[in-house]
Amino acid sequence: YNHVLVVKGNLLMHAYLTxxxxxxxxxxxxxxxxxxxxxxxxDAMVEHSNQRGWLGACQEIITFAQHVTQAAWGKDCxxxxxxxxxxVEVGHVLKGKEGxxxxxxxxxxxxxxxKGLADFTEEQKEDVHKACKLIPDVEVTVETFVEDDEDxxxxxxxxxxxxxxxxxxxxxxxxxxxxxxxxxxxxxKQESWWVILATKDSKIVNIQKVTKKEKKFSHxxxxxxxxxxxxxxxxYVMSNAYVGIDNVLPVNFTVxxxxxxxxxxxxxxxxxxxxxPTMFEQMMAGNIExxxxxxxxxxxxxxETRLQQQGAGGAKGKKGGxxxxxxxxxxxxxxxxxxxxxxxxx
Numbered sequence: 001y002n003h004v005l006v007v008k009g010n011l012l013m014h015a016y017l018t019x020x021x022x023x024x025x026x027x028x029x030x031x032x033x034x035x036x037x038x039x040x041x042x043d044a045m046v047e048h049s050n051q052r053g054w055l056g057a058c059q060e061i062i063t064f065a066q067h068v069t070q071a072a073w074g075k076d077c078x079x080x081x082x083x084x085x086x087x088v089e090v091g092h093v094l095k096g097k098e099g100x101x102x103x104x105x106x107x108x109x110x111x112x113x114x115k116g117l118a119d120f121t122e123e124q125k126e127d128v129h130k131a132c133k134l135i136p137d138v139e140v141t142v143e144t145f146v147e148d149d150e151d152x153x154x155x156x157x158x159x160x161x162x163x164x165x166x167x168x169x170x171x172x173x174x175x176x177x178x179x180x181x182x183x184x185x186x187x188x189k190q191e192s193w194w195v196i197l198a199t200k201d202s203k204i205v206n207i208q209k210v211t212k213k214e215k216k217f218s219h220x221x222x223x224x225x226x227x228x229x230x231x232x233x234x235x236y237v238m239s240n241a242y243v244g245i246d247n248v249l250p251v252n253f254t255v256x257x258x259x260x261x262x263x264x265x266x267x268x269x270x271x272x273x274x275x276x277p278t279m280f281e282q283m284m285a286g287n288i289e290x291x292x293x294x295x296x297x298x299x300x301x302x303x304e305t306r307l308q309q310q311g312a313g314g315a316k317g318k319k320g321g322x323x324x325x326x327x328x329x330x331x332x333x334x335x336x337x338x339x340x341x342x343x344x345x346x
Contacts, residue, residue: 009034017073019184032186038068039189043209046194055202062194062238069241071184078103078244079116081135083127083183089116102244107132107170134181136191137170140237140247146225155258156228162221162251164195164235176213180241189241196236197221197251205233209240228257 012031015022022028042065049057067074070081079090081103093100093116100106106114114132117125143165146158154160168177180189192211198204206221233251277285 013068016071016184017067019071035068035186039065042068046207046209050204050207053204055196055198055204058194058196058204058207059236059238062240063243066239066241066243069180069182069185069189070243071182072243079106081181081243082106082131084120084124085116085128089119092116092118103135103242104137104245107135107137131181133170134178135170135242136168136177136239136245138237138245138247139167139169140235140249141165141167142235142249142251144251144253153256154225154253155256156225157258158225158255160223160225160253162197162223162235164219164221164237165216166193166218166237167216171215173215175215177215178213182241192240194236194238194240195219195221196238198234198236200232200234225255228255230254 008030012022012027012034014020016031016035022031042061045061046058049061064074066072072078072080077090077094079085079093079102080087082089093106093114099115100109111129114128117128120128141164143163144154145152145161145163146154147161149158171177177191180191182189190211191213192209194207195210196204196207205223208219208221210217210219212219231253235249235251237247237249239245
C-alpha cells in the first residue's frame with residue numbers, strides 16, 4: 001500500500017470525492033483514466049463478492065460506485081448531487097420540522113415547495129428542477145408465485161418466481177430513462193439497477209445488474225423451493241449511479257409439504273394416448289418396413305440368379321452326359337474280346 005502508484009491513486013480519488021480542484025493537467029488526465037475504467041472494476045468486485053457470498057461487501061461496493069459517479073464523499077448529504085448545491089443550501093433544505101431528509105424526498109416535492117433555491121438565478125433553479133426530473137423516483141413492488149400453479153401455493157421443490165416490479169414515477173408513459181445526471185464523471189453512464197435477493201442471515205440467493213430503459217419493467221428471480229417452513233427474505237433494489245434512492249422490500253412465503261398435494265388422476269383418453277406409438281416410433285417402424293421390402297427384393301433377385309445358374313449348369317451336365325454315352329458307344333464298337341485260346345497263344 002506504500003507504492004508510489006497506489007498512494008497517487010488514493011490521493012487522486014480522495015481529491016475527486018471531496019470535489020477538490022486538481023490544477024495539474026497530467027494528474028487530471030490520470031484521474032480521468034481511473035474513473036473511465038472504475039465501473040468495470042467495481043462490477044467485477046461485486047461478482048467476486050457474490051461468489052464468496054458476501055452480501056455486505058456487495059452492498060458497500062455498489063454504494064461506493066454511487067459515490068464515485070456523483071463525486072460525493074461517503075458522509076456528505078445526498079442532496080449535494082443536485083447542481084449548484086453546497087452545504088449552505090443543504091442546511092436550508094434540512095432545517096425546520098417540514099424539512100426533508102434527503103434527495104429521495106426532495107425530488108417528490110412540487111417545484112414551488114423546494115427549499116434552498118432563494119439565492120439561485122432562474123437558470124440555476126431550472127438546472128435543479130431538471131436534475132430532479134432526471135433522478136429516478138421509483139416505486140417498487142414484489143410478488144412471489146409459482147408459474148402455472150392452480151392453487152397459488154408453494155410446495156417443496158417447486159420453482160419459485162420472485163418478480164420485482166419497478167415503476168419510474170418521474171417518467172411519463174412512453175418515455176425512457178436516459179443518461180445519468182453526473183456532471184463530475186468524465187464519461188456518459190446509462191442508468192441501471194442492482195437487484196439482490198438475500199435471506200435475513202445475509203445469504204445471497206441471487207444478484208444481477210438490470211439495465212432497462214422502460215418506465216415500467218420487471219425482473220424475475222427463480223430458484224427451487226427449500227424444505228417446508230416459513231421463510232423471510234429481503235429484496236434490495238440499488239441504483240448504479242445515484243446516492244440515497246435505494247429500496248428494500250421484505251419477501252415472505254411459506255413452503256408446504258409435497259405430500260399435501262392432491263393425487264393426480266389422469267384422464268382415460270390420456271392413458272389411451274400413452275399406448276399409441278410416438279412419432280419417433282412410427283418413423284422407425286417405417287424405416288424397418290422399407291428395409292424389409294428391400295431385403296425381400298434382394299432375396300428374390302438372388303433366388304432368380306441361383307435358378308439361372310442352376311439351369312445353365314444342368315444344361316452343361318446334360319451335354320457332358322451325352323458325350324460320355326457317345327464314348328461308351330464307341331468303346332462298344334471296338335474289337336471283340338479275345339477267347340481263351342487266343343489269350344494262351346498270345
